[in-house]
Amino acid sequence: xxxxxxxxxxxxxxxxxxxxxxxxxxxxxxxxxxxxxxxxxxxxxxxxxxxxxxxxxxxxxxxxxxxxxxxxxxxxxxxxxxxxxxxxxxxxxxxxxxxxxxxxxxxxxxxxxxxxxxxxxxxxxxxxxxxxxxxxxxxxxxxxxxxxxxxxxxxxxxxxxxxxxxxxxxxxxxxxxxxxxxxxxxxxxxxxxxxxxxxxxxxxxxxxxxxxxxxxxxxxxxxxxxxxxxxxxxxxxxxxxxxxxxxxxxxxxxxxxxxxxxxxxxxxxxxxxxxxxxxxxxxxxxxxxxxxxxxxxxxxxxxxxxxxxxxxxxxxxxxxxxxxxxxxxxxxxxxxxxxxxxxxxxxxxxxxxxxxxxxxxxxxxxxxxxxxxxxxxxxxxxxxxxxxxxxxxxxxxxxxxxxxxxxxxxxxxxxxxxxxxxxxxxxxxxxxxxxxxxxxxxxxxxxxxxxxxxxxxxxxxxxxxxxxxxxxxxxxxxxxxxxxxxxxxxxxxxxxxxxxxxxxxxxxxxxxxxxxxxxxxxxxxxxxxxxxxxxxxxxxxxxxxxxxxxxxxxxxxxxxxxxxxxxxxxxxxxxxxx
Numbered sequence: 001x002x003x004x005x006x007x008x009x010x011x012x013x014x015x016x017x018x019x020x021x022x023x024x025x026x027x028x029x030x031x032x033x034x035x036x037x038x039x040x041x042x043x044x045x046x047x048x049x050x051x052x053x054x055x056x057x058x059x060x061x062x063x064x065x066x067x068x069x070x071x072x073x074x075x076x077x078x079x080x081x082x083x084x085x086x087x088x089x090x091x092x093x094x095x096x097x098x099x100x101x102x103x104x105x106x107x108x109x110x111x112x113x114x115x116x117x118x119x120x121x122x123x124x125x126x127x128x129x130x131x132x133x134x135x136x137x138x139x140x141x142x143x144x145x146x147x148x149x150x151x152x153x154x155x156x157x158x159x160x161x162x163x164x165x166x167x168x169x170x171x172x173x174x175x176x177x178x179x180x181x182x183x184x185x186x187x188x189x190x191x192x193x194x195x196x197x198x199x200x201x202x203x204x205x206x207x208x209x210x211x212x213x214x215x216x217x218x219x220x221x222x223x224x225x226x227x228x229x230x231x232x233x234x235x236x237x238x239x240x241x242x243x244x245x246x247x248x249x250x251x252x253x254x255x256x257x258x259x260x261x262x263x264x265x266x267x268x269x270x271x272x273x274x275x276x277x278x279x280x281x282x283x284x285x286x287x288x289x290x291x292x293x294x295x296x297x298x299x300x301x302x303x304x305x306x307x308x309x310x311x312x313x314x315x316x317x318x319x320x321x322x323x324x325x326x327x328x329x330x331x332x333x334x335x336x337x338x339x340x341x342x343x344x345x346x347x348x349x350x351x352x353x354x355x356x357x358x359x360x361x362x363x364x365x366x367x368x369x370x371x372x373x374x375x376x377x378x379x380x381x382x383x384x385x386x387x388x389x390x391x392x393x394x395x396x397x398x399x400x401x402x403x404x405x406x407x408x409x410x411x412x413x414x415x416x417x418x419x420x421x422x423x424x425x426x427x428x429x430x431x432x433x434x435x436x437x438x439x440x441x442x443x444x445x446x447x448x449x450x451x452x453x454x455x456x457x458x459x460x461x462x463x464x465x466x467x468x469x470x471x472x473x474x475x476x477x478x479x480x481x482x483x484x485x486x487x488x489x490x491x492x493x494x495x496x497x498x499x500x501x502x503x504x505x506x507x508x509x510x511x512x513x514x515x516x517x518x519x520x521x522x523x524x525x526x527x528x529x530x531x532x533x534x535x536x537x538x539x540x541x542x543x544x545x546x547x548x549x550x551x552x553x554x555x556x557x558x559x560x561x562x563x564x565x566x567x568x569x570x571x572x573x574x575x576x577x578x
Contacts, residue, residue: 237265270304500569503567
């Protein structure tokens with residue numbers, strides 16, 4: 001049995017030499033015992049001839065002893081060669097394997113148990129060698145993946161903290177060369193609106209080549225080229241052999257590739273929110289690229305695309321921020337100018353309305369006076385037809401007069417020229433006075449007009465005429481929009497918060513919900529108005545303004561088909577001493 005690729009270990013060898021010495025001693029002892037037994041036997045059987053043949057027996061005994069000893073030595077040598085030496089070789093091989101040397105090979109010299117043990121040991125070392133190779137391969141793969149993940153992490157951190165586009169592109173190319181292991185890299189931007197590539201940046205090539213291509217713009221057509229595959233269809237590309245795919249490469253791609261001596265490339269589009277911003281290409285010089293390189297580049301391209309999109313948005317935001325102050329100042333100036341013009345127009349409108357109203361008021365008063373004189377018979381007797389027409393003229397003159405008065409009131413309110421003539425008003429008598437004034441009108445229309453109020457109402461410090469105008473407007477509207485047989489009710493109530501509430505409730509047509517917030521607007525008539533309505537939407541607007549001047553509020557509640565409820569409040573003033 002032999003051991004290749006090395007010598008046996010020292011300590012196991014010494015153990016086997018000691019074992020062999022003990023075995024030889026033991027065999028010698030057995031031989032001596034046997035010889036002694038034979039000597040005794042011969043002495044007992046032939047005692048009579050012992051004396052005569054003692055010398056011959058001693059010679060024979062010595063001869064037999066020598067022969068037995070020689071046989072024992074021969075047996076020992078055979079046993080050592082078949083058992084001890086192979087075991088010693090196995091021990092030495094095991095020691096070397098334990099020390100990490102898996103190149104040990106022990107050749108079996110027999111087919112017995114020791115030979116089988118030697119074959120098992122050989123198989124074990126081969127299995128360990130294969131496992132060691134597999135572990136080394138896995139470690140290399142893991143190391144490569146860790147290196148790639150570390151590179152990805154560096155790239156992600158670098159691009160995430162960079163908001164300048166030029167710096168971002170330069171950082172990406174530098175990290176592709178330094179940390180990922182590519183020899184050459186290229187980053188190209190894409191304008192999808194014009195379908196043009198621009199801003200090409202190269203790494204791993206001479207600077208003059210990079211400068212040459214940086215300002216080049218190339219249109220992209222859907223012609224099956226590499227640019228179309230990347231920028232129109234958004235698909236990553238692996239080209240293992242440049243020569244076989246030269247037809248797909250336009251001069252924009254092929255010339256720098258040839259200049260760098262590249263034989264294989266990988267390219268990935270920069271996609272952010274389904275929008276293609278450009279692409280990244282990389283190569284390993286004279287080494288062919290693999291699918292793993294493409295997968296890695298696709299991952300890098302995703303992070304770069306998001307960072308590039310963020311950087312571009314930041315630049316746009318920064319530009320907007322730089323011009324925001326100027327635009328705000330410009331818009332503010334425009335608004336101030338528009339506001340000034342509106343104020344001028346509003347003043348002109350108010351002045352016009354006030355002037356026209358005043359100018360109309362005098363002739364309308366004269367017309368009304370002349371009509372009244374004619375109707376009173378001062379100019380002679382009138383026929384029935386003449387009286388009818390003159391009464392129509394009088395009615396329209398009164399309508400125009402009310403309109404003129406409302407316009408004057410509204411213009412004065414909007415101009416802030418209305419002053420309250422405050423005085424102590426007994427509210428119980430005030431409400432009764434207004435209600436009694438409309439009893440005839442209600443009876444003519446077939447309505448019931450009544451009031452509901454406590455026996456005692458406080459004295460309110462207010463403008464009697466203006467509150468009278470508010471309540472009169474509300475009662476007139478209630479009578480107008482309540483059909484015959486209906487009811488109009490005026491209620492008064494003192495609230496705990498120091499206000500007096502006056503409400504006018506009718507059983508008329510009601511107001512649709514979508515019009516409740518509009519009934520107090522100027523010139524708003526709504527669906528409940530009619531072409532024959534002599535009022536034109538100023539009464540409630542004026543009423544709201546007058547109530548606010550007193551520090552109160554006015555609102556409406558209504559259910560279509562069931563009537564409306566108008567309420568207004570005025571603050572309660574302390575009762576004067578009697």
